[in-house]
Amino acid sequence: MLRHRWTPVLAVALALFVINALGRLVVLIAGVKADDQIVQAALYSMVAMALVAGYAGFRWMRRYETVRVVGEVGSAIILGCLLTTLVGPLIVGLNPFEGGSGIFLRQLGLCAAICVLGAFVGALIVLAMGQDRRSRAWKYQEERARAKPRRVAKR
Numbered sequence: 001m002l003r004h005r006w007t008p009v010l011a012v013a014l015a016l017f018v019i020n021a022l023g024r025l026v027v028l029i030a031g032v033k034a035d036d037q038i039v040q041a042a043l044y045s046m047v048a049m050a051l052v053a054g055y056a057g058f059r060w061m062r063r064y065e066t067v068r069v070v071g072e073v074g075s076a077i078i079l080g081c082l083l084t085t086l087v088g089p090l091i092v093g094l095n096p097f098e099g100g101s102g103i104f105l106r107q108l109g110l111c112a113a114i115c116v117l118g119a120f121v122g123a124l125i126v127l128a129m130g131q132d133r134r135s136r137a138w139k140y141q142e143e144r145a146r147a148k149p150r151r152v153a154k155r
Helices: 002-030 035-063 066-086 101-129 133-146
Strands: none
Touching: 002 035, 002 066, 035 066, 035 101, 066 101
16 A cells, blocks of 8 residues: 555656756767756756646645645655756766755755746646645535435325
């Protein structure tokens, strides 16, 4: 049971990492040296990561309660961002702490902020459409209350 609960969390974390790793590999293989092009590739990578986090937030918010969504999607984002900032630079032959701990923490914070924003927007879309569990339960109760009452059988 527990394995089935955390498998999607790990899948989202790995998806976030793979997107960033692919972006880094594209920059490395293309031999990009200009800073503005590297920043542009990183921006595309972060946008893709935000879209994945947004989809995860959207999908989880439809299925589960908000507390569980925050815990599981938040765990996936934290794990994905840690992998991105710790292991990602190693893929292209860089040291994650090359610029010091301040730059490392800024990268980690920026990655987490962008992914959290994406997940938040995904969850807000579900809430705006009224497709979360609580809204659907309220809609069901309203429909039951508005339904015609049962007829009492006469004897």
